[in-house]
Amino acid sequence: MVTRIRNQFLIFFFFIPFFLFSEEVTITAQIEGESVADKPQQGSITITHQKESKVELKSFTLEGKPLSVTFQKDIVISPDSSLIISIYSFEIPGEKKGLHVLPEISAKVGGKIYASTPSTYEVEKKVEALSSAESTGKIVLGLEPFVEGNKILYPGQRVKVGYKYTFNYNFDLTKEVIPLLDAKGFRKIGDKVLKESNRDGLNIVEVSLIIEAVTPGTYTFGPSLIQGKAYKEDPYGSKQYFKNEYTSNAPPVTIKVDPFPEMGKPASFKGAVGDFTMELELLSPSEVIVGDKIQVQITISGTGEIESVPMPDICCQPGFSGFFRLSDLPPVEKVQGSIKTFIVELRPLSDSIREIPSLEFSFFNPNTMAYSLVKTKPIPLKVVPLKEEPPKAEPQSSAEPVITPVPTRAIEIEGNYPLMAEDLSNSLFGTWWVLLVIPMGALALYLQFNFRKQLDQQKTLIKEKISRDIFEEALLASPGSSEQYNGLRHGMMLRLFERGDINNASISTDQLPNEGLPGEVKTFLMRVEELRFAGKEGESVDGIIKDAKALFIKLENDL
């Protein structure tokens, strides 16, 4: 039982993909574009199917009822594939505002019926004006120039100009003559500003620009004109143009720039237009040495064209010329709201200066049509003379000009170092070359390490040679002599020590272990002692030597 259920399970999941792959017809349906309340909804049906499986046009149904569709196009997916996508459009009656469900739409493809899955769509509020414009067929296109502010300006004054475009359909403009935005003869301030709005179903786009009057004169811009064709977009994004071309004309706009009146123009007037006040402030200490730099801040505030307010001419005003020297750099200007500041650098040229004189600033007020003058209060300033006295001028002939040398100032800094040739070299071991000590040091250590290792190995070899040498020497000694017997014993004991069988080569024969090679050596040495001291019969020297050799070879080879 369990096995049968398992097998059915496997078959189900194994063969499902095959069923799915063989199911190559899919239908999707959706509402296209924006849905407006009470207005028929446009939709599209997409059917993916084999080329051979024909779609029956009259078989489309929506909620069981026949649905009229219009064939749009077939799209081939790939040259190697027989699958194609067929697109149809349809229309359903309008709905109220809110969220709605598009029920499944079914169709017969290749003799079989297939259906789409239901989907939702939202219906927006009715735009009455648009629908009324559409129902009456009225297409609106308008152009209106505007000038915000006075049309009679003075040089330096600014005004906002632009155009208002009004329309209720999309337009592709074929001609546009808008000379007001070129504003020839005026200085353009900033970029064009675009503002969009909607009123009574009409779209309004306002393009504006700020311009500044430069030269007196009368400037006429226009007439202006825009021309173009209206269009609607279908659900697939294609433009559907209306038959006629629409034009909108606007009358010319005149802006007059009057020159400043000459009567009553102060000498200090430099073109400021508005109504201002001015203040002068000392930013550096009020006690300075002749020639030292001082900073003053000029603050101009008020209503009017504050950004174009020029800095008052300091150099030529009474009390400044000949007494102060201005910096070659232009002053730093800053505009914040209706306040403009200038930071000016001056240098007093004489210790007879007692104050920064009053500064005059004049401007033209277009409201009163008159010039105004403002003056700052003098600022006390103490100028300390230089320490050294000027040298006395030598008497010269009346024909030669009198030249008074300018006196020097006291030295303010510590003097130079007297240098030698050694000061013209880089520090010893003070350059990046010293980093070479790393690889060279590493190399030196490596060589030392290897050398030490070699020495250790050599010592080991020497040790081995000693036991062998001693044994060889013993063999060369007089046969049966005590020297030979001692040499043989010493060589064997030393060999046992080198092998690590005993801790000390000087131990007595009795102390040797009885097992293994040490045991054999012990047995041999005792034989030798018996021969030497007990005079044991049956033992010959040759036999002893032969056994000694064999035993020593065994000691060497048996590690």
Next chain:
Amino acid sequence: MRIRTILFIFVLLISLLYVTFKGSSANNQLANAYARYTEGERATTISVRKEAFNESLELYKALDNSYSLKYGNGKLYFNIANCYFQLEQYPWAIYYYNRSQALRPRDSKVTQNLHIAQMKLGVSGETKESKSIFGLSLPERLQLFFVFSLIVLAFASLQIWFNSPFWKTITLFFGLIVTILFLNLIYAHYFGPVQGILVNSASLYRDAGEQYAKVSEKPLLSGIEVNVLGTQDHGAWLKVQTSEGDIGFIQKDALRIIDTQ
């Protein structure tokens, strides 16, 4: 063999003569420069003073061009800075005082004169007492690194030959010092900030080009110190950061980089 010995001695003599001659020529130039500078200090009129300082500056600058003293003792840069100061070229004076201070971080003369030059330009005295690390200049740190490396080499050699925990401990201790010094040198060289002095006032632009908007309407004043973050347009424009944190681009001619690391 004899010919080789003669050739070797000959080459040695020529080298000795060259070094002596060069040294003597440099000594003369230095003496002249110093003499003209002190003449300028004693001058009673501006024109004589300016002439003397100008000549002194020319001589010092010629020596600076002939000898690359990036790892020197900084005295030449100090003297050049003084000449610029006396000629009221304060931005250049500040630049050379900074170069001198990088090589002489503990010299109060340099710090004092730098401060006075900055006051002349109204530049805020935010300059650090020393641009160096551990209060040492770059050549001093390199020398220290070299000395400690030799010590480590010596103790490591003793450890190889005598294999004792004592030598091992000392080797590791000095090895740690050398490692710290080495990492410090590498970090300062590769990751340390590159600083420069504005020798001309310049506007700070948002990008590399005069067509871009300025970061601030107020130009950067000459004499201020900035951090150089990068270059653009094949080095024609430098990306800098001011002490107030503003980042922008200036033309390379307005700035001179202080080689501190």
